[in-house]
Amino acid sequence: MHTMSMTKEGTLELLWQRMSEKGDFPSLQRSVSSIVSAMQSEDTSTADLASSVLSDFALTQKVIRLANSAMYAPFGCNVTTVSRAIMILGVDTIGHLALSLKLLEGFGEVASHRQDMARELARASLAGAFARDITAKTGIRDGEEAVVCTLLHHVARMLVAYCFPEEWQQIQQLASNEGISDSDACERVLAISFPELAEAAAHKWGLPDGIARSMRPAEPADPDEPLSHADWLCTVANLSNEMVGELTSGADPDRIAALAASYADRLALDATEVVAIGEDMVRDTSHQEFLSISTGAPSTLLPPAGKPLDSVRRLATGLTEVRAATPGADADSLLNLTLEAIMQSLGFANCAAFLRNTHEKAFEARYGIGCDIQPVLGLSFPAAFEPDVFHLALTNGRAIFIENAHEPRIATRIPRWHRQHFGHVKSFFLLPVQQRNQPVALLYGDWGHVPCAGGLGSKEMEFLHHMGDEISKKLEGIAAPAEPSLHRKPAVAR
Known part of the structure; x- marks a missing residue:
């Protein structure tokens, strides 16, 4: 089995080169960069942002639905226009919503042709949904930023699967044979871990430093010290991805309970609440297709053709x-x-x-x-x-x-x-x-x-x-x- 011999910098250089050659992801980089620029620009008006949102039907739906959600209920109260939703949500929240959509859309076409990519995309979608539910439970209105951080963890995996398909298979086999994590296997094969690769991608696309640093593994926190915003993002993203990993690989109750307990205090939640959010997500019919794809199990809750069950x-x-x-x-x-x-x-x-x-x-x-x-x-x-x-x-x-x-x-x-x-x-x-x-x-x-x-x-x-x-x-x-x-x-x- 061939193992690549290169430095971390060499892996990154080759990755960006292959992305450019394949032609699919430069457009993703442009989309992400333009959204970040709009978020950081002092000249972006509500009208400009509303026009941009309305040009994207999926984003329009998400924006209005979020403005009417329970978290924003005191401010929203039956929001029906994008302009009003932007006034309530703020430019940053809209920008993070757009970023999460673009990160998923960027891999959607590839995933339709490759089973391994479809599985990773499904897990990313589930992790993003879990992050959104967790932040809603805590009442913190930075949930969409946490979703972006959560999805970026998966972007690194999807970039490797797409740009290095042979090495991706080698990583999966090495992790399985030696009982190590995919990230450790990636570091042995490509000289870079998934968190390091995700952080590098975030920097390359111009994302804020707090988001880039959230790609790192969550460190044990001092219980007497409140989490900084960057540490909070990192904690939510890591919990969300680890929880979805457990839910899609057997859903062992003891392992899920232990995982919830290890993160609950840092997020000021009861461990049973964290477990309940995961259980609710598994029961939610809107997630059944993603769960089926990510586990390889046949879906038992497909709706009648074209129409939702509910x-x-x-x-x-x-x-x-x-x-x-x-x-x-x-x-x-x-x-x-x-x-x-x-x-x-x-x-x-x-x-x-x-x-x-x-x-x-x-x-x-x-x-x-x-x-x-x-x-x-x-x-x-x-x-x-x-x-x-x-x-x-x-x-x-x-x-x-x-x-x-x-x-x-x-x-x-x-x-x-x-x-x-x-x-x-x-x-x-x-x-x-x-x-x-x-x-x-x-x-x-x-x-x-x-x-x-x-x-x-x-x-x-x-x-x-x-x-x-x-x-x-x-x-x-x-x-x-x-x-x-x-x-x-x-x-x-x-």
Whole structure:
């Protein structure tokens, strides 16, 4: 078995070179560096940051959800706009949220083709979730910074797996054969440990020194001395990664209890609380796929195609949020909040709102979120009846679920513009919004190329119609604008 003979500096130089040659990670470095620059710039305004956040759908979801979380409840109180969320969360928190997303996205494409990378990415995601839960429990509002530190621990592992695949296999075999840690095996094979590599990557990408130093192993602390911020970050990151290591390698109760006890005092938590957070994470259905990938076990909790198992519970929660926001929100904010609530509840890939424009006698796509929505915004279809499913929903005033848009009998009732922009879509949903028995809007959602074989139940439909009623209360002021609200003239679709 070949063992590389090089110095720590030589390993780093070769690593950066291979990253550059492979072409995937220079973009990650640019993304991370630009986010850090924005966080450190005194010229970054709320408007600039809001615009940047809104260009990233996944980040938008996380920002608004965090601003409405229990930790920020006294300040948040039904936040529906990114601008308001930034005012509550602060630039640093938004920046750390963006950093955690970019660190995961940077390896996502590679992980889809390699099992070892997928396993490491799944463990990183679980560790980040554990760090977020731990910090929420302590009531400290630097949780997103701790998540970044936790993910960076895994970045070193993923960089080695990606750039040195042969040595990565050697590291795994050496650790298994000799009963040593992966990091010790990495130091013997590549002359550098994982924490050292993670710290070097943090410095190279311009991350703050406190984050870079959190890559180091957690040192025993003086019980009479409070942790510095850097030591706190280091402690949370190390606990999170060690806990996920235990949870994904047998979940031995005694080992987990011992691990929790070794960290609990440093974080001012009871050891049983630390154990409970880990147990809750394992039971959480949203983590089941990551747990299955990281352990190699088949998933037993896969949702019906395209739709979450707990969609009814999600819709109930979403409706509560929408109703709470209705009195104080303007129509724009309420529409965006409702689309997001429906999208998260039903697992849509795309969601849009077509509003009636009485001057143009058409329904215009004026709001939307999702991977395929941008080309459709600005498009309109005539309000006059045509024999397709969109007009059928508008005429009947009831929601319509299309299970298979490619089925020949249904395909003839799908308008041409939908086939052109959403030809890959199998299942979609339409919800008309009415005022005085007249349609004023049509909400649309689809599951992309994934069919929704389970359909939508009566309880789901009930919640969706209630959401439509809330929109109806607010829509009168924008349903028929004098000028289109978009930057370009809408195209008429048929």
